[in-house]
Amino acid sequence: MERKIVHVVGTGTIGEPLIGLLCDYSDQLGIDEVTFHKNSALRRDRSKVTDLLRRGARLSVDEGKGKEFRKLGMDPDFETEESIKRASVVIDCTPKGIGHANKAKYYEKFSDSVKGFLAQGSEDGFGKKYARGINDHALNTNDKFLQIVSCNTHNVSCITNTLAVSEDPDNLVEGKYVLIRRANDLSQAGSFIPAPQVGTHNDDKYGSHHAADAAGLFATMGMDLNLFSSAMKVNSQYMHVLWFNLKVKESTTLATVKEQLHNNPHVAMTPKDMTSTVFSFGRDHGHYGRIMNQTVVVEQSLNVRNDHEITGFCFTPQDGNSILSSISAAEWMLYPHSYEDKIQCLSHLFFNII
Numbered sequence: 001m002e003r004k005i006v007h008v009v010g011t012g013t014i015g016e017p018l019i020g021l022l023c024d025y026s027d028q029l030g031i032d033e034v035t036f037h038k039n040s041a042l043r044r045d046r047s048k049v050t051d052l053l054r055r056g057a058r059l060s061v062d063e064g065k066g067k068e069f070r071k072l073g074m075d076p077d078f079e080t081e082e083s084i085k086r087a088s089v090v091i092d093c094t095p096k097g098i099g100h101a102n103k104a105k106y107y108e109k110f111s112d113s114v115k116g117f118l119a120q121g122s123e124d125g126f127g128k129k130y131a132r133g134i135n136d137h138a139l140n141t142n143d144k145f146l147q148i149v150s151c152n153t154h155n156v157s158c159i160t161n162t163l164a165v166s167e168d169p170d171n172l173v174e175g176k177y178v179l180i181r182r183a184n185d186l187s188q189a190g191s192f193i194p195a196p197q198v199g200t201h202n203d204d205k206y207g208s209h210h211a212a213d214a215a216g217l218f219a220t221m222g223m224d225l226n227l228f229s230s231a232m233k234v235n236s237q238y239m240h241v242l243w244f245n246l247k248v249k250e251s252t253t254l255a256t257v258k259e260q261l262h263n264n265p266h267v268a269m270t271p272k273d274m275t276s277t278v279f280s281f282g283r284d285h286g287h288y289g290r291i292m293n294q295t296v297v298v299e300q301s302l303n304v305r306n307d308h309e310i311t312g313f314c315f316t317p318q319d320g321n322s323i324l325s326s327i328s329a330a331e332w333m334l335y336p337h338s339y340e341d342k343i344q345c346l347s348h349l350f351f352n353i354i
Contacts, residue, residue, distance in 0.1 A: 004315035004334050007060070007087035009102065013185045015093030016048055017288055017322050023055040024287075028345035029331060035083050036061055041068035051075045081106065088115050089330045096122035103145070111144055116333040118326055121150025124209070129217040131321075132328040133266045133294065134161050138220040139332060146329050152179050153213040154321040155314060156229065156243050160214065162264045163257060163310055164246050166353040169223045173247040179210055180329075181229040182239040182275075185318065194237065198216055199231040238275035240316035242295070251307040258302065262352070266294040270315075270354040273298050278315050281354050291317035292349040294322045 008019050013162055015036070037060045038049060050073065059076040062084035066076050084090055086289050092099040093108075099119035103126060107117045119126040127145025128138070131154050139146075149157070156177050164172040169334045175212060184191040199208060206212035211229035218225050261267045268291065272278050282291040294317075301313040324346065331339035 004030055004071050004332055005033045005035060005087045006031050006089050006091065006334075007083050007303070008091045008093060010093035010095075010098075011036060011038055011045065011048060011052070012093060012095070013187055014319050014326070015091075015289055015344075016052070016187075018031055018091065018093060018326055019052050019057050020055060021290075021323065021327065023052070023057050025345055026056065029188075029327070029342055030335060034307040035078060035087065037061070037080060037083060038069070038074075041065060041072055041074065043072060043134055044298055046074060057123065077346050078158050085110050085113060089333045090114060090117045091330060092117065092119040092123070093326075094120075099123040099126055107145070114118070116146065116329075118146050118148055118329050120148050120322060120326075121153065121213070123147055123218075124213065129213065130220075130325060130329050131217055132297050132325040133156055133264075134158065135217060135220050136332075137251055139329075141336070143325065148322055148325045148329065149213050149251050150210070151316050151322045152181070152210050152240055152242065153217065154325065155240070155295045155316045156210055156214045156227075156244070157217050158264070158266055158321075159242070159297075159314060160218075160225070160227070160246065162260055162267060163227070164248050165218070168250065169221075169251050171248050172225055173249060175211070175225065175227045175247075176245045177211060177227070177229040178242070178243040179208065179229060181231060181233045182236045182238055182240055184237060192237075193233055195235055197233045199233070201230065226271050236275065238279040239318055241275060242314050242316060244310075244312060245313070247312040248308055248310065252304060252310065253307070254275070254302060257304060257310055258299065261297055265347075265352075266321075268293040268296045268351045268354045269299050270296050271299055271300045272354065273301070273313075275315055278354055279318070281351075282317065282320070285351070286320065287349050289318070289350055290320035290323060290349075291351065291354070292320045292346060293317055293351060294321045294324075296354055317325050
């Protein structure tokens with residue numbers, strides 16, 4: 001029987017916890033081996049690499065770099081092309097632009113032998129856009145390349161799908177969003193900002209890339225949604241915040257909105273109104289700090305105006321939703337007929353109330 005091998009490229013804010021989670025749940029997910037690629041032999045990264053090796057993952061490095069890694073006590077088992085060629089699924093978690101470069105240099109070369117390739121949020125055009133629980137039914141056997149949309153796009157799409165279009169695709173009149181983004185992740189040493197910084201609207205139709213990516217995600221299901229987003233950064237490292245305003249054709253009530261959100265297992269509700277307290281919950285109760293829900297909605301912030309306008313605030317879990325979608329897509333490629341059952345081993349990592 002063919003061995004099921006998942007290869008992760010990159011050990012950043014998504015790659016590192018994804019590798020660890022795949023190792024921890026490999027038996028339940030039906031994965032025989034987890035391998036990962038590290039680009040540079042850095043002393044500051046030695047601790048995380050050695051711990052991933054201890055948990056069962058196997059290291060891959062570029063040709064000629066093995067000696068540099070071994071000098072720091074990190075022993076690679078594979079070189080780059082070998083690890084891609086022998087993989088069943090490849091999940092690219094590298095910074096913006098590198099996923100496309102890897103696709104041209106490596107992935108297309110091995111597309112006949114590897115079941116599929118995934119890339120993270122910023123790699124627009126890498127493949128069909130995907131978010132767990134939103135467009136699973138849009139996946140088909142021709143989808144060799146998938147783009148896992150960004151964590152904030154997950155949030156925008158989940159809120160829009162749950163409250164506006166899941167029962168009637170024509171129900172949404174207009175969706176507007178403001179993304180209040182953290183400056184950087186706790187794990188990142190750079191890119192912090194000293195004060196709030198507003199963004200620009202690079203897309204005349206959609207504003208920031210978040211609405212554009214969400215529209216692209218819904219387009220895989222034949223929907224053409226009227227969405228527009230703005231984004232800004234604040235000098236915080238906790239969680240992103242989303243403000244949303246949905247105008248719908250069908251009249252609704254606040255009670256109905258709350259019921260729709262409570263009934264979605266991918267949505268967590270909270271009375272907490274500070275990112276720090278929700279982040280702290282994830283640190284204490286999530287998988288290595290990660291909340292796997294698509295969004296965390298602040299219940300008392302919800303409002304329905306004139307029976308047709310839904311507004312509220314919610315928090316974006318720190319890449320937990322992208323990690324979940326990455327695992328879901330990988331399992332779909334490995335077990336297309338039973339992946340729904342396989343990923344239920346992660347169900348205890350979801351929270352109804354935070």
